[in-house]
Amino acid sequence: MTKIFMRTVHEDNGVSISFGTEKDISYWKEEENEWIDEGLNCSDDTIEEIGDSYDIEKLLDRINKEIKE
Numbered sequence: 001m002t003k004i005f006m007r008t009v010h011e012d013n014g015v016s017i018s019f020g021t022e023k024d025i026s027y028w029k030e031e032e033n034e035w036i037d038e039g040l041n042c043s044d045d046t047i048e049e050i051g052d053s054y055d056i057e058k059l060l061d062r063i064n065k066e067i068k069e
Contacts, residue, residue, distance in 0.1 A: 001052050001053050001054050002021055002022075002052060002053040003021065003022055003049055003051075003052050003053075004019060004020070004021060004049070004050055004051050004052060004053070004059055004063075005019065005020055005021065005022070005024065005025060005047055005048065005049050005050065006018075006019055006046075006047070006048055006050045006063075006066060007019070007020065007024075007028050007045070007046070007047050008044075008045060008046045008047075008048075009042075009045045010044045010045060017066055017067070019050075019063060025047060028047060029047075032045060050062050050063070050066075
């Protein structure tokens with residue numbers, strides 16, 4: 001089973017959403033720490049588990065819903 005995560009980043013020009021696995025979390029956290037070091041506010045940014053590879057249909061529904069918003 002692979003867990004799938006959604007990362008939401010609040011930027012000057014809006015919100016950026018990306019999807020990944022547990023392997024991506026360390027990179028995302030490193031990047032966030034770099035932004036914090038640059039004085040950027042990351043307090044509204046999130047990483048949340050949105051599903052897993054066992055229930056692909058539910059996961060795809062969730063991804064499509066997030067993309068539409």
